[in-house]
Amino acid sequence: MSIVGQLYLLQTIDLELQRQRDQLERLRAGLGESPELVASRAELLETERLLSRRESQERDLEWDLKNLEDKIKVLEDKLYGGRIGNPKELAGLAQEVEMLKRSKSKIEDSILSCMLELDERRLAFKARKTELEGRERAWAASLLLLRAQVEELEATMAGLRGQRTAVAGGLDAEIVALYDELRQAKGGRAVVRLEHDVCTGCHLGLPSADVQHVRVSAGPVKCHHCGRILYAGP
Secondary structure, eight states, X not given: OOHXXXXXXXXXXXXXXXXXXXXXXXXXXXXXXXXXXXXXXXXXXXXXHHHHHHHHHHHHHHHXXXXXXXXXXXXXXXXXXXXXXXXXXXXXXXHHHHHHHHHHHHHHHHHHHHHXXXXXXXXXXXXXXXXXXXXXXXXXXXXXHHHHHHHXXXXXXXXXXXXXXXXHHTSOHHHHHHHHHHHHHTTTOOEEEEETTXXXXXXXXXXXXXXXXXXXXXXXXXXXXXXXXXEOOO
């Protein structure tokens, strides 16, 4: 194989390596948790936080209710125990008991409302937890597939790097350096085909003398328009 043919082969390997690197980067980006999974976990945590806060409020209300019931019992014992005979004092106790009972009724209504809301929040928490578990299972399954694809790509790239080393090793170091410099400057394509006397890099025609030079030269010949190495081989 000619020197330029070897450079063209080297470029083919490099282009495939770059394609594999890009694919590997995309796959590795997918190894992290998906936005949907992150959002689902955040929703579950927020639902759990609100549920916990409402349960705490219900406990506080039940504690307030118990305190009121204890106070009402103490006052009713005084009111109906027969130990107090003063009508004015009895009337005051009766009024206080009535006030406490109204407060008790309000707290009982609040507890009922809280219990109904808690039922809804518990159902929402259960639904979001089920949804999160489903997404976590799906993510775990996709993660296994992605990891297998990553391993396969890494093995393929290792083989390509081996091929590149072998091809580059058969070329003069200065020629490889020229190729690498051009590849970096020309968007990854340092060597382009000469087809019908036209450079396929810049799509401009070449004089017959230049075309003949490309076909018979043992070393690299550049397009005088774009500076890429021209390849006239099969």
